[in-house]
Amino acid sequence: MRKFVAHRAKSLITNAAVSLVKPHRQSSSSSDYHYTSRLARFLSSIPSDASMASENANPPLTAQSLNPKVLKCEYAVRGEIVSLAQKLQQDLLANPGSHPFKEIIYCNIGNPQSLGQQPITFFREVLALCDHPSILDRSETQGLFSADSIERAWQILDQIPGRATGAYSHSQGVKGLRDTIAAGIEARDGFPADPNDIFLTDGASPAVHMMMQLLIRSEQDGIFCPIPQYPLYSASIALHGGTLVPYYLDEATGWGLEISELKKQLEAARQKGINVRALVVINPGNPTGQVLAEENQRDIVEFCKKEGLVLLADEVYQQNIYAPEKQFHSFKKVSRSMGYGDKDIPLVSFQSVSKGYHGECGKRGGYMEVTGFSPEVREQIYKVASVNLCSNISGQILASLVMSPPKVGDESYESYSAEKDGILQSLARRAKTLEDALNNLEGVTCNKAEGAMYLFPRIVLPNKAIKEAESLKKTPDAYYAARLLNATGIVVVPGSGFGQVPGTWHFRCTILPQEEKIPAIVTQLTEFHKKFMDEFRD
Template structure:
């Protein structure tokens, strides 16, 4: 053992006088790379797990939404707490779609039901409305032993899956089958499970998955983790981030040189881009997927977040079924979450997916695959139940529920407008209309000097810009490079979630910063 290791003793005790001896047995046992065999300065080789022998897929994986910028933001928050002087008073976290963190109030009905499920003694409490109680009783009856503390079936509590199917049926006007519904801890887990099924080398080539650029980094991170080929297709910024079939064709032909394309991911409403796809556009994508025999993954977690006049949410399921044969038999997985919409229950981790048209044998494999993960958390399942089976007219909770829901959604619509307008009013910025979801993805036109400066620091110019913004204003956004952008263009993603007054002030500060930044690097 080396002195160096002793000095980094896990208990933080200062160890002195440790004998420096190297256990050669341990050394030679496993290290294969030449670099690792060398007595490197940080002695990495004495651990059994080092950067040299760590899962290479994890090494290359990136997750920008929680990347270095966010780590720096947390440091700044600590510095502010410790009284360090900054040109701002607080960090504004516009980097993540985390509604309650920036002041959104939970929906009372949901929290009533969760409290009743967690502590059923409250069913006797007259302060809780009868419909919330009935709701909780139904959920508890679906739990073994009447407790949310028991494991559910791996695809979730049956009655909740049935409620999800009824919700989809109402939404689309097309029957849904509860056996196609799988509950999950948020949408992310379900997305990863479906991607995982598709991992299979084909004619010596990796499996490939088409994802939009810009994209939500869960996809790039998961594809990296699974060693699947990321086939990026560019959304067309000039036509409000729509998908063009020609671009899809270009992307897949490039993708085919390195991989066997197996699936296409579409995020609608868009993250980070905020567009809402038109029905015709969805039909084109379905036809394209059919032509190339691709599994469809429709990330529809923002289905309740549609703001722009004239925009409407069309589910892939509805469009695909209505298109008739042969499209209505295509494999499709659609994802939903309780983290977004008007509820914003991110921390609870609830979600569902509807997976249709699977081969029966494949469905068995899917069920087996999720069974080893035991079950999604039951409180998340209960939350999804509230989302798909909300109070009805005449129920005691109805008026409050509608008021709260519409309050959130109309305020978000107002904020979407405010964000779009403000960014478009800044010279050197342009921003497509935020039609839906919770984000804007404005383009920034940076002076050449700023680009050169960034490159001299080995940073993408959008990263350089975002760090400057954070240090000078406390505003934390995610640079465009974390989502992907057309070469030579620069963007950032901001949420529209800060409460109206804070958002107004943030946008004002942002505008001033941008003007100063451009001036500085002119």
């Protein structure tokens, strides 16, 4: 009875309150409702049907009540060290003299344009024209844009149904752009590529997540990953609830990938009841920078074939090769060279517009080429892609440009080549300078960056430094990286974020600061390291 009365009273008073504010409905109505709201808050203390239900109400949401897979996931390249860097950057902005350096130098992530690298003109011309096609017919456009960028924009628009760059595309991406990409893959590999095998994505990360989502059923499902690895893999496996099965790259042989190690680790995982479903290979390596020899790749393909593993080939650094004696070979080319056809090896190759000489990270373009899966499995991949409708069309266009850049004879060819070669040659010089500088430091050894965008030096830290780190509840490499940042403004990522042989310590440093800044970075790094060692030398 009391409940009924309270309910009626609430309903009457709420109605009265609402009628009070009705004439003002067109206005922002915020102040009016403060009155109503106070009434409502008051009334909510009267037991009513609704408040009775709240006996079972959920407790407030806490981090501990979130999905434990999310809690478990870690992502070092944007982790604690970056938060510290952002804090220091704010300090510098508020109080310019507050630290012994003038700027933060972000060597934590492969983000070339954030450090001043300029975009490739031809690519940006085409993107701008596709964004605003109504200027294509205007005479001023001829003066502003190269003839081949105008022609390419027309070609691309003709490939997009209705020329609608603002429409959702096919969930795998615009068919005509996939045709272009497939032709680019064929030209690269010398083997056929099918546009129906291409899935365009917002960068490589969503493509990796998609494959993990498909392959991982429970923590009994394992994904083979190199150690050190790019933390996208550990993060994605954690988010999807699987088990990362490590295989160690051999630092002594330039981060070599040994089949005997794969066999040993596979057997160990199987003995623990883990069903290893796929092998991740990152070539050129991240964070380790090695470029695999073709013979090694053939052994890997053979291993996957024999063991029934899906080969997940992270090939986003395929354009970033600095060692003259090294060449990139796609795993698809290698497996086709071995005589394996489309039905023999389930293989996914990831590519991204974020890397290469162009480094268009902000465009979020990329694709995966998916071969060797049954039509039923392919249908499931398509379904997952379709739930997100499609990837962004600018990123799709850029992926087609990257796989089909200007050719000899095109108006832009010379300037394009000059931009491309300038960037790649400079990256090679920067890699060498930084590698040499690191190898000159006491207790530091650094393998060559044959490719990719990173160096991953090993530091033998003095015991005193390790003890100091432990007393601060930090890993020794995280402690070193934080000290380096605080002293120099240089941001590197501790090796523990990538995985390393227990008891060894590393950090990942990009080779991306602009070339004129490299000498100062070398000086700062060298001075810091010397002081650090002087402080802690055993």
